[in-house]
Amino acid sequence: MATADIGARIERARATAGLSQRALADATGISQSTLSRIISGDRAAKMPELVAIAWETGQTVAQLTGTGAVSERVQCAARATNGSDMSDMRQALLDFLELDAYLDDQAIPATI
Amino acid sequence: MSAEAEGRAAAERFRSQQNLGVQPLGDLVAIIEQATGIDVAILDADQDQHGLMMRDPQRDAVFIGVACTRNPMRQRSTLAHELGHVLFADVTDSTAGGWSHRSPEEIRADAFARHLLIPIEGLRQFLGERGSLTQSVLSETVQRFLVSPKIAAIALYQAEYIDDATKQEWLSLTTPQLATRFGWSDQYRALQDESARRRAPQRLLARAVRAYAEGALSIQAIATLRGITRQEAETELREAGVVPCERPVVWADPTELPDVEVDLAALDEALNTPDHTPEPPDTTTRERE
Numbered sequence: 001m002a003t004a005d006i007g008a009r010i011e012r013a014r015a016t017a018g019l020s021q022r023a024l025a026d027a028t029g030i031s032q033s034t035l036s037r038i039i040s041g042d043r044a045a046k047m048p049e050l051v052a053i054a055w056e057t058g059q060t061v062a063q064l065t066g067t068g069a070v071s072e073r074v075q076c077a078a079r080a081t082n083g084s085d086m087s088d089m090r091q092a093l094l095d096f097l098e099l100d101a102y103l104d105d106q107a108i109p110a111t112i
Numbered sequence: 113m114s115a116e117a118e119g120r121a122a123a124e125r126f127r128s129q130q131n132l133g134v135q136p137l138g139d140l141v142a143i144i145e146q147a148t149g150i151d152v153a154i155l156d157a158d159q160d161q162h163g164l165m166m167r168d169p170q171r172d173a174v175f176i177g178v179a180c181t182r183n184p185m186r187q188r189s190t191l192a193h194e195l196g197h198v199l200f201a202d203v204t205d206s207t208a209g210g211w212s213h214r215s216p217e218e219i220r221a222d223a224f225a226r227h228l229l230i231p232i233e234g235l236r237q238f239l240g241e242r243g244s245l246t247q248s249v250l251s252e253t254v255q256r257f258l259v260s261p262k263i264a265a266i267a268l269y270q271a272e273y274i275d276d277a278t279k280q281e282w283l284s285l286t287t288p289q290l291a292t293r294f295g296w297s298d299q300y301r302a303l304q305d306e307s308a309r310r311r312a313p314q315r316l317l318a319r320a321v322r323a324y325a326e327g328a329l330s331i332q333a334i335a336t337l338r339g340i341t342r343q344e345a346e347t348e349l350r351e352a353g354v355v356p357c358e359r360p361v362v363w364a365d366p367t368e369l370p371d372v373e374v375d376l377a378a379l380d381e382a383l384n385t386p387d388h389t390p391e392p393p394d395t396t397t398r399e400r401e
Contacts, residue, residue, distance in 0.1 A: 017332050018341065058332030070168055077165045077197035077217070079190055084160035092155050093166040093175045096316055099333065100173050103316075108323040110315060 004041030006050075009064050011039045013057035016095075028052040060102040063095070070097045115216050119223025122199055126228060134234030136257045140191045141311060150174045150198060151313030152191065156339075163190040165197045174198060175313060184300075184307035185260040185287050189225050196224030230257040230267045245273055250282055251294040258303070261285040310339045321349065327356045 014024050021039070025032040030049055037043040045053070045064075054061045061067075071094050078086050113121075127133065130147045137143055141152045157179040167174045176194045181187050196202075202217045230253075238256060239249070245268065253264045265282040268274045274282070291300035317337050323329035335345035349355070 017336055055330045056332060058330055058334070058336040073168065073170055075167045075169060075203040077194070077202045077221075079162040079164075079193055079218075079221075080160055081162065082160045084158070086161050086164055088157045089155060089161045089164045089177045089179070090166070092153070092157070093164060093177050095336075096151065096153065096175045096313055097166065097168050097173060099320065099337075100316055101168070101171060103319050103323055103329075104171065106323060106328045108319055108326065108328060111318045111322050 002041075003044045006045060006065055007039045007041040009066060010045070010053055010057075013053070013059045013064060014039075016059075017057040019057065024053070024056060027056040059095075060098055062102065063098045070094060070101060115220040116223045118200075119196065119220045119225075120227040122196065123224050123227035124231070126195075126199065127231065134231045134237060136234070137229065140188055142314075144176065144191065144195050145314055148174075148195070148198065149315070150176055150195075151315050152176045152178070152311075153313040154178055154180055154187075154307075154309065154311035156180055156310060162186070163194045165194045165202075167198075167203075175316075180308050180310060182304045182308050183287075184303040185254075185258060185263075187307045188229060188258055189222075189260065189263060192225035192228045193221045195228070196221035199224070226259075226263050226266060229259045230263060232267060232271045235267055235271050235273075239271075239273065242273060245278070247282070247285070247290070248294055249273075250285070251290040251296075254287055254290055255294075255296055255299070260287060261290060312337045312339070321354060324349065324356055325354050327359055331356075 014021065017024075019027070021035060022032055024030075025035045028035070028049070029052065030038075034043065034049075038045045038049070050061050050064055053059075054064050057064075062069075074094065074097065076086075076090070078089075080086055126147075130143070132143075141154070144150055144152050151174075153175065155177050157177075159179065159181070161179050163176065163178040165174065165176050176191070176198070178187055178190050178194065197217070200217065200220060202221065234257075235253065238253070242249070250261060250264055250268070253259075253268065254261050257264065257267075259267075262283050265274070265279045265285075268282075269276065269279040287300060288297070291297045317334075320329055320334055320337055324331065324334055331342055331346050331349075334349065335342045338345060340348075
C-alpha cells in the first residue's frame, strides 16, 4: 500500500464526510501539519492515526488502506448513457459493500 | 427464446413468487428490498449514470444504486432493469467500460422491467374491452402503472389495443405533457420530489445504526450513509432513543491485585536437570560459534 494512495483515500474520506482538514485534525488529535503531510503522501500514517481518521471520517481502516479487496472481486451490471464510466456510483456502492463487510467482521447482526 | 420472451417470463415468475398479482407496483425500492433482500440506494450521481448493480461474490452481498432524478418514470424502469440483472445474474466486466452498449443482456433486462412494471394481463384487466383508444387512455395507463408513455405504448401495442402507427406516434410523448394535458401534474410533481430525494440502503443503515448503538461505528459513518451532517444524525438518533453504549475500561490499582503464590520449585528443578543429550556438550565448539 503506497503512502500516496493512502493519502488520496484519506483526502476522499475527508471530503465525503464534509470535514475541513482543520476539523479532521482537531477531531483526531493529529496536528494539522502532520495530517497535511499524510494526505500529500510525504509521511506514512501510523496505525493509531489511521484508526482515528477512519473513526472520524466514518470509513473503515480497510477502506483507507485499500486492503478491503472488495473492489477487486466485485461484479457489476450497469445502465448508463453517453459512455459514462459510472465512477461515482461505483464508488458509492463499493463504500456500502466495504461497510457491510466491516459489520460482518464486527459481528453486528442484521436487524431486518 | 428471444430476449423479450425471456424477460417477460422472468417478470411473470417474479410477480407470482412475490404474490404481486397483476396490479401496478407501488414503492419499487421497498418491493425489491423486501422480496430479494437486496439493498437499494438512491444516490446523487450525474445524469448519465442511471443505475448500477454490484455483487460481492465472496460474501454474496448485492447492492443496487440508482440516481436521483426529476424523471420518476425512468427511475422506476432503471430499478426494475437492475432487478432484472440481479435475477438473471448478469455481470459486466467492470474494467471494460462501455456501459451504454446494447447487449442481449441489456435488452432482456429492459423487457423484464417493462413486463414487471406493466403486465399485459394487468393492462387488460384495467382497460377491459375497448375500441379505438385516445391519448387520454394512454395518460390513464401511464398514471396508473407509473411508467413512461413509451413503455405504456409498447404494452398497449403488445396487448393489441393500438396499431403500430399509433404506437409510433405515442412513443414520442412525455409524461409531463400527458400529466399537464390530463390534469394530474400535481401528482407528477409529488413523484418528481420523491425520485429526486436521496435514499440510504435500508438494511445496511439499520445494521449500521445497531453498530453505532454498540459503539462499533462512529456517528460520522451514519451521517455519511444518510447524506446529512454529523449534528443532524446525532440529534435524529438521540430523539429515537439511540445512544452509543459506554464501555468504560476499568483500571485496577496495583495494590488491589491479589497476592499470587508462584511455586518456582518445578522450574528450578527443570533448569537443574542436565540436557538429555547423551554426550556432554562440546564447549570448545560452542565458544567458536
